[in-house]
Amino acid sequence: MAIYHFSVKTVARSAGRSATASIAYRAGEKIYCEREGKEHDYSRKTGVEYKEIYLPEGAPKHLKNRERLWNEVEQRETRKNSTVAREFEIAFPSELNQEQRLAMLEELCSSIVERHQVAVDACVHAPHTGSGSDERNYHAHILMSTRKLTPEGFTEKTRELDQKYSGEIEHWREHFADICNMHLDMAGFTERIDHRSYKDQEIGLEATLHEGPKVTELRRQGIETEISRTNDEIKQRNQIQLHYSKNMDMLIAENEIKLSTLKTEQQIQIKHSAKTPPIDEKALFEQKQRETLFQLLKGEISAKEANLGLDFMQDVFKKAENTLSKLQKHTNEFNQHLAQEIVKNGLKQSHDKLQSLVDQHNELGQNKPLLFGKKAWEAQRDALYQEHKKLKGRHEHQKKNGVKELLENDKFKEHAWKQYQKQHPAKAEQFQSLYGSYRIIKKCVDEIKLEQQMKLRQEQQLKAQQHAPKMKFRGMSR
Structure with missing residues (x-):
């Protein structure tokens, strides 16, 4: 294991x-x-x-x-x-x-x-x-x-x-x-x-104590310590619990096989005799809903034709949403890191360019002409200063907002997704597949809710009409 x-x-x-x-x-x-x-x-x-x-x-x-x-x-x-x-x-x-x-x-x-x-x-x-x-x-x-x-x-x-x-x-x-x-x-x-602790997993297993190099060395020499004895006892109890859980899993699996057999027999009996009472209508109904959902996700039927229950679909939607959220978190972290690297490289290039402009400006300051060419010298020095000022503004803007702007840029998103597909092909494929199913499930849930709301509104209107006081019309007096 x-x-x-x-x-x-x-x-x-x-x-x-x-x-x-x-x-x-x-x-x-x-x-x-x-x-x-x-x-x-x-x-x-x-x-x-x-x-x-x-x-x-x-x-x-x-x-x-x-x-x-x-x-x-x-x-x-x-x-x-x-x-x-x-x-x-x-x-x-x-x-x-x-x-x-x-x-x-x-x-x-x-x-x-x-x-x-x-x-x-x-x-x-x-x-x-x-x-x-x-x-x-x-x-x-x-x-x-x-x-x-x-x-x-x-x-x-x-x-x-x-x-x-x-x-x-x-x-x-x-x-x-x-x-x-x-x-x-x-x-x-x-x-x-x-990765969770036994306590968080709630599976009845106990965590062992940390032995450390000294206890491990003594254990190898065949010398027992209080920690090693305690750990051996915990491991033994965990083995018993795992064996019990495994037996329970086998028992559950056997029961599920028997239940499936009974369901098949029940369907045959129902088909041949209308008098045979159902064994487990709820389980059959849930199985039917899962089969219908599979047809819906494959595009074989529409949401209206599926006619699935709201509780069942909301449960499926929640599970899909949780899994998609974890995958989305992973892609977001990847995009964040990629954007940081791109901005970091860009800042390094602009920093080197700024340093080059400073060096040129300083070198120019050391070669100031005394008489001829003074205006050209001043113009060149001013051009260097303006270029440095402009580049420094862009550098500071990128330092402050570069990552955020990249993450909001559609071209970067496309580039990041291609890189993600190369580095994490399994997760990318899972994300695409799940996202497609998630959209279908969400649309179905929204349609069921809308249909129920309309039905409830119609029932309320009908009820209001039935309880409204009837108006009595009197004839005209002469």
Whole structure:
């Protein structure tokens, strides 16, 4: 059964740790730390199945070297208590093979680089079955810089990942679950994982206690601790609960098969005998509505011909709306990031142009003519000043409103959607398909409501006419 694991950790000097030592252990390599003036040698470490460095587009190529990358990360931080790196630790679904695991890792790491513009170094570890580890425990350590990486080097900190209420960590937890489920589906498995805690899922399972490296090492040596014993008891109770739930699911499935058989028999009996009472009219009615809805979505019948119930359609509409909202949120985030990148590149170009104009203006100021050509010199200097002023105005406007204007631009929307389709083809296809169904369902709900309102109005008018006092007409007196 696929198990969800996604933890977030930091590598901080305040805890006596360094990025060079951390990556040396995770990659199973020998790394020399220039800041500490010592070598971290983990080249004898076994079980490192795969390792890869992912960098933003345009990043210095020499940072593909692991030792140079993490030494530059260390040198960029000057405070003695700096957080020098951040780590996502993930577990792969045990159902996936090596090729499928690496495809998952590629998608996750590329998403991290794209969203935060940081350097990422990922190492996949195979389970140490000889020392007692679970043979399914394939996991990855994804170490990333805390600063953004540009063609000029490391720049500002990625503060959004430090802020508790920014929602970034929850975003990555959910995004990783989506990636896992997508790859499980692509591999033909029906198992699914959930990023929510057992408490939020309300499935009766208990969360285990964090063991840490010391307890894990003692466990491998066959030495029990209070934490390991407690966790073993929790796991045992969870297994019993899962077994019970599985049996319940099987029982429900069996009952559904029996119910389906009974419904079929009932329909045959109804067809041959009008006296046979229905077994489950409500279930049959709901099944009929689902079949009719399917015909409506395929365009085989109109909303009027479908004649579906309002409660049923509103429930379907709500579910479609919720799913569409999640997909829309993902596309909006993609568009926002793409717009920010375009504006960022444009601002860099205008900044370079402004600096060039300033340099030209300063150079011109140093070559002021004493007599001849003074008017031409002043005109050239004024032209440079006016060009700088105009460009600076555009630069400041773009800095303030560029992203917003892009997001409202129809041509940008078309461009962003094409890019989204290239990078997220599965989600784009799902969005298009669902959006088409959503529009049909919404139109149907609106028509049913309108029809009911008209019917109610007619009933009220008829009722008012029936209760209106009758007028008595008298003849003319003579």
